[in-house]
């Protein structure tokens with residue numbers, strides 16, 4: 364894989380077989396992922412709907428990573444409405460940055476505020492003004508320019524403008540081509556961001572050359588590198604998740620660095636001093652780790668996500684195998700499982716048999732389903748934003764899943780409403796951004812991820828059990844919402860087959 368000579372990353376639908384419209388069972392979905400079926404007959408090739416209600420935009424998802432980069436100013440080259448979602452992250456981003464560096468600034472962004480006149484006359488003047496203002500007034504280490512649809516549609520030559528501006532600014536300018544209209548698969552955002560990072564931040568660190576007298580120090584450094592692991596964190600991870608994964612990997616003798624979220628630009632250079640890049644989620648990271656392997660020959664691991672005990676066990680063992688630390692890992696895993704079993708005992712009785720519907724990113728929902736089964740609950744349905752080959756190993760941890768209903772939809776809340784009416788789960792586990800609609804179903808609602816909670820590793824299993832137990836005890840708020848607010852769907856829709864609008 365090498366797309367770095369191109370201006371921007373290709374859309375996911377061109378690079379991978381990816382599906383955004385599917386309705387069926389888990390068995391059928393797994394069948395589509397088999398090598399002899401993969402991509403044939405349209406089962407993975409995007410597919411579409413004859414009616415679509417809402418969609419996602421890669422510009423907004425790109426901001427989930429970009430807003431977390433430290434010492435940066437984001438320039439949104441777009442109308443003012445694009446990127447409005449950043450307002451919802453301001454507090455979290457600032458806090459999380461300061462957990463790494465107490466003096467870190469919060470999210471700083473400017474918008475070029477393109478309007479009708481700019482659509483006619485072009486956005487070049489506003490882009491130049493915004494970048495120069497950011498450099499001179501705010502003095503960041505880097506200026507990240509995220510492009511929305513409008514500059515691409517009106518033909519702003521953003522790269523030429525920015526390369527000209529680079530001669531005039533102290534900050535490193537990084538263009539991110541994340542125009543929403545270019546893809547139907549939101550996950551293209553990750554590639555768009557990594558494309559900019561790979562081209563502008565990743566380069567061999569400027570280390571002092573070691574002279575012969577310091578040979579011993581150099582040997583020490585090389586030993587450290589032989590035990591270094593980069594964990595590719597994701598925007599939906601909390602600091603508590605990171606600390607848990609760090610605890611696990613240092614427990615078997617490894618050193619951990621987290622990138623890209625909440626990293627500083629120079630962290631990407633030092634990230635080359637590692638022996639293994641470990642992806643938390645292949646959907647998120649394959650573009651980055653494949654390019655690093657090709658350019659710097661650093662191996663990578665894309666397998667499962669450490670959510671749920673079986674997935675966590677497997678994740679640790681795969682990493683340990685690379686370092687020949689399997690015995691240490693096995694001992695660690697046995698001990699952790701013993702402690703976890705004892706701690707879950709008090710929740711099993713309450714949670715046993717409760718039906719759960721999960722909606723969100725494919726990798727996360729299927730991994731979280733493992734915890735649901737571990738606690739004796741029943742997975743009654745899954746709804747993924749999209750699906751591709753990265754979900755395949757995560758199914759291994761599930762049992763009796765073949766008949767479970769699976770829908771694939773990037774948002775499309777009308778399908779979810781229909782499914783919930785039919786499947787009648789006791790708990791809905793869903794994406795935090797979708798809760799405003801989901802809560803009106805009156806169900807206990809458990810966020811699929813949360814910026815201040817622990818979901819990953821062994822402690823994550825305990826935390827999920829503890830919190831689901833709590834929300835099941837008191838769901839009065841959502842019940843009141845359901846009683847006093849109306850969902851916008853008619854009875855005729857509920858009577859219809861939920862996947863009626865999916866085109867084969």
Ligand code: SF4
Nearest residue numbers: 420422445511512543
């Ligand atoms: S789809 Fe285009 S116009 Fe809409 S928010 Fe995304 S970048 Fe902006």
